[in-house]
Amino acid sequence: MLNVSIYRYNPEVDSEPYMQDFQFDTEGKDIMVLDVLEKLKIEDPTLVFRRSCREGVCGSDGMNISGKNGLACVTPLSEAVKKNKLVIRPLPGLPVIRDLVIDMSQFYAQYEKIQPYMINNSPAPAIERLQSQEERAKLDGLYECILCACCSTACPSFWWNPDKFIGPSGLLQAYRFLADSRDTATEARLANLDDPFSVFRCHGIMNCVQVCPKGLNPTKAIGHIRDMLIRTAT
Amino acid sequence: MVTTVTSLGRSGLSDWLIQRVSAYVMTAYLIFIVGYLMLTPELSYSQWAALNSSLPMRMFSLLTILSIAAHAWIGLWCVLTDYITVRLIGPKATALRIIFQLGMIAITLLYVIWAIDILWGI
Numbered sequence: 001m002l003n004v005s006i007y008r009y010n011p012e013v014d015s016e017p018y019m020q021d022f023q024f025d026t027e028g029k030d031i032m033v034l035d036v037l038e039k040l041k042i043e044d045p046t047l048v049f050r051r052s053c054r055e056g057v058c059g060s061d062g063m064n065i066s067g068k069n070g071l072a073c074v075t076p077l078s079e080a081v082k083k084n085k086l087v088i089r090p091l092p093g094l095p096v097i098r099d100l101v102i103d104m105s106q107f108y109a110q111y112e113k114i115q116p117y118m119i120n121n122s123p124a125p126a127i128e129r130l131q132s133q134e135e136r137a138k139l140d141g142l143y144e145c146i147l148c149a150c151c152s153t154a155c156p157s158f159w160w161n162p163d164k165f166i167g168p169s170g171l172l173q174a175y176r177f178l179a180d181s182r183d184t185a186t187e188a189r190l191a192n193l194d195d196p197f198s199v200f201r202c203h204g205i206m207n208c209v210q211v212c213p214k215g216l217n218p219t220k221a222i223g224h225i226r227d228m229l230i231r232t233a234t
Numbered sequence: 235m236v237t238t239v240t241s242l243g244r245s246g247l248s249d250w251l252i253q254r255v256s257a258y259v260m261t262a263y264l265i266f267i268v269g270y271l272m273l274t275p276e277l278s279y280s281q282w283a284a285l286n287s288s289l290p291m292r293m294f295s296l297l298t299i300l301s302i303a304a305h306a307w308i309g310l311w312c313v314l315t316d317y318i319t320v321r322l323i324g325p326k327a328t329a330l331r332i333i334f335q336l337g338m339i340a341i342t343l344l345y346v347i348w349a350i351d352i353l354w355g356i
Contacts, residue, residue: 160316164236193246197236200246201312229247 002026002081004036006047007089010098017096019087026077033065033080033088034072037100049100056213059148063100064089069150069211091153093162106162107149107169113192114166114174119185135181142176142221144214145169151208151218157201164197168208168218171199175221178228190229199225240335242307249308256301263298287356299349303342310338 002024009017022040034054041047049072052058056074063072065080066087080086094102120129152158152167166174174193177183193199199222208218243249274281285291318331 157316160319160322163321192235195236196238196241196244196246196249196311197315198246200250226247226250230251233245233247 002036002077003085004040005085005087006037006040006099007096008047008099009096010046010048024086030076030078032073033063033070033075033077033086034061036077036086037072037088048098057146059146062091062148062150062153062213064091069154071148071150071213074213091149093153093159094149102149102153104149107147107152107167110152110162110166110170111147111173113198114170114177115185115189116173116177118177118180118183119188120182121184129182131181138179138181139176141216142172142179145172145176145216146214148213150211150213151216154207154211155202156205156207157203161197161201165201166193166198168202168222171202171225172216172218172221175225178225186228187232190225190232193225194229194233199229240332240339241311242304252304253308256305259297259301260305263294263301266294283356286353292353292356295353296350299346299353303346307339307342311335314338 004022004024005019006022007017008014008020022043024036024040026036032054034051037047037049037051041049049063050060051073052060054061054073056071059071061072062069065072065075066082066085069091070080072088077086088100090096090100090102094104094106097103147169149169151172152162152169155165155168157165158167174189178186178189183189202219202222204219204222206219209216209220212218238244241249243252270285271277286295314331314334318327318334320327323330
């Protein structure tokens with residue numbers, strides 16, 4: 001039997017959070033952490049967590065699994081269980097609404113700040129704005145972000161200043177639009193980032209890279225933003 | 235854009251650049267001093283005084299002092315804005331942070347002035 005320890009907190013009933021222990025029979029199968037949660041929810045319907053696509057595309061079930069942020073739906077027990085124990089907590093650093101569900105408003109506020117949409121005020125061409133294959137290739141490793149918040153909530157700089165530091169996820173997206181040949185707001189975007197908090201709170205510890213379930217590299221993108229700032233400001 | 239008035243360069247890029255350049259200056263100074271001491275095993279007071287009273291050495295020392303001051307200002311400012319915040323310790327944090335920041339800046343500047351006095355007093 002697998003020992004599963006889950007963070008529980010219902011602010012309407014509990015005065016403070018606690019860890020609840022469950023026994024779970026895996027039947028010898030290497031199933032995903034989300035499967036465990038789904039089965040435990042049948043046992044205890046008060047257990048609350050977010051989930052949707054259950055295949056690592058929607059980014060709903062980001063949580064802290066045995067100490068490492070990840071998506072429950074694509075994390076197999078063989079990766080998550082240590083000493084026959086599975087510990088599941090909500091993503092750290094953001095307010096808990098209930099059990100494993102966190103309030104992601106601050107995370108989305110930072111995402112909104114970087115204007116995550118194409119800005120191009122020139123008249124739209126008849127069919128589409130074309131890009132060369134090389135220009136398109138620059139967006140690889142950037143556009144795949146699913147905003148699960150695993151990276152930003154693994155970042156101490158984001159824990160301390162979630163209202164000022166944009167965080168790895170937002171900065172990866174910021175670079176996605178800075179690198180896009182069709183976007184014409186590069187200067188204005190860069191001008192919004194040159195303060196001691198938005199980008200420069202990143203000290204390059206690479207927790208974001210370690211946890212990204214899509215294998216993306218926000219630290220590298222932040223380095224590119226810094227290079228662009230240096231090119232325009234020196 | 236987040237506004238700041240107590241950071242050294244007011245701009246994140248400027249602080250970042252100063253932090254890197256000052257680190258190189260401090261490393262160069264450390265290598266020079268350690269190298270000099272190792273290559274001069276029987277160092278006399280007059281040799282040491284002559285080295286430190288020469289203009290190039292005074293300038294190198296002063297540059298290092300300024301680098302330490304700038305490096306410390308940027309680094310400590312980061313630490314203070316990470317941990318002494320309203321989010322972490324409540325509404326009194328703002329006043330406390332300003333006191334610590336201004337105190338840190340004052341001490342840093344006093345050390346620089348003191349160092350200049352020492353360097354040119356040799």
